[in-house]
Amino acid sequence: xxxxxxxxxxxxxxxxxxxxxxxxLHIGKKPIxxxxxxxxxxxxxxxxxxxxxxxxxxxxxxDILSKYLPGNDxxxxxxxxxxxxxxxxxxxxxxxxxxxxxxxxxxxxxxAVRPFVTQRIIDENIDSAVSGTACxxxxxxxDTIVESIDGKFISNIPNRAYYNxxxxxxxFRAKRFRELYESLTDEERSILTDACKVFVVKxxxxxxxxxxxxxxxxTYPYDLQLAETLLGGDR
Numbered sequence: 001x002x003x004x005x006x007x008x009x010x011x012x013x014x015x016x017x018x019x020x021x022x023x024x025l026h027i028g029k030k031p032i033x034x035x036x037x038x039x040x041x042x043x044x045x046x047x048x049x050x051x052x053x054x055x056x057x058x059x060x061x062x063d064i065l066s067k068y069l070p071g072n073d074x075x076x077x078x079x080x081x082x083x084x085x086x087x088x089x090x091x092x093x094x095x096x097x098x099x100x101x102x103x104x105x106x107x108x109x110x111x112a113v114r115p116f117v118t119q120r121i122i123d124e125n126i127d128s129a130v131s132g133t134a135c136x137x138x139x140x141x142x143d144t145i146v147e148s149i150d151g152k153f154i155s156n157i158p159n160r161a162y163y164n165x166x167x168x169x170x171x172f173r174a175k176r177f178r179e180l181y182e183s184l185t186d187e188e189r190s191i192l193t194d195a196c197k198v199f200v201v202k203x204x205x206x207x208x209x210x211x212x213x214x215x216x217x218x219t220y221p222y223d224l225q226l227a228e229t230l231l232g233g234d235r
Contacts, residue, residue, distance in 0.1 A: 001047045001105050002126060003174070004040045005091040008033055008053040008061070008112035009080030021057060022218060023112040024064070027227040032218055033061070034068045035115035035231075040108075041074050043122050050094060051112070052080040052087045085181060088195055092174045106130055107174040109195055113218040114168055116230055124209045125171040134172035135207040136196040137215070138164035167211040170195045180204070 008023045023033040033051070040049045053061045061077050069075060078094045080087035088109055095101055106129040110117060121137055128135035141163040147156040177195065180202045184192075188201050196206045218227050 001095075001099060002045050002130070003091070003095055003099075003105070003107050004043075004046050004049045004169075005088060005107055005109045006033070006037060006040065006049060006051045006112050007080070007084065007087055007109060007168075008051055009084070009087045020060075021054065023053075024057075024060070025218075025224065027115065027218070027224065028231045030068055031064055032115050032227070033112045034064065036110065036112050036117070037065070037069065037075060039115065039117050039119075040110065040122070041069070041072060043119060043126075045123070045126055046074070046108075048095075048099070049075045050091050051075060051077045052091055053077065053112075055079040085189075085192060085195060085198065089178060089181065092178045095174060101175055103173065103175055104130075105174045106171065107177065108169045108171040110169040111217055114215055115218070115227065116212070116214050116216060117169065118212060118215070121209060121211060121215065122169065125169045128207045128209065129171040129173060132173065133205055133207045134170075134177075134196060134199045135209050136170050136194075137167040137209045137211040139167060139211040139213055139215075140164055142213075164208070166194065166196075167215050167217070169209075172196075172199065 024031045037049060040046060051061060058077055065075055079090060081090045091107060095105060108125050125135055141160050144160055145158050145163050146154055149155045177198060180198050199206050214230055216223060216226060218224060
């Protein structure tokens, strides 16, 4: 079985003075999260699309899904966690409780606020995870990377050719993710930045899937303007 997990647990503090989490802001005529879910539900390889959101926004999330995607029973809503990986664990547990979980169950995790993901990216993520290899969607770093340990002075300028910028989806066998996460020490968990780092910390391979520069994450007010431009119309 293959599942998509839409990670909509954030509150959008970096978006500024807004009255709702950023995934519910509109680009064109629809909330960002609707654009994202639409990209996933048209992929026939998914058995279910699981939307994970703050518990206090669950009713609102269900309402807008019913409004914009009426009668679509491929999408379900469940609470997210306190952290990104906690939200992913909630997705894994939801799958186990409602559909069953085995060693081959695949989970494709994607940011609710990346509405421009392509079917090529999704399919390549699925292919890698189905084969048993976790994967991360990335694009080559376009700018010089400057490291500063103290935040005041440059400590290193590494070779940009070796560096990429992470996007989503990130995909893997769901059961294996949970096993690895639960085996981490508190110190290892403290350095996690995303799901794929769980595999990296435990020494398991993570394949690279080529992303797209337009697969942006809508985080700041400027990103909303850019998203409107990429949408190319009042859709």
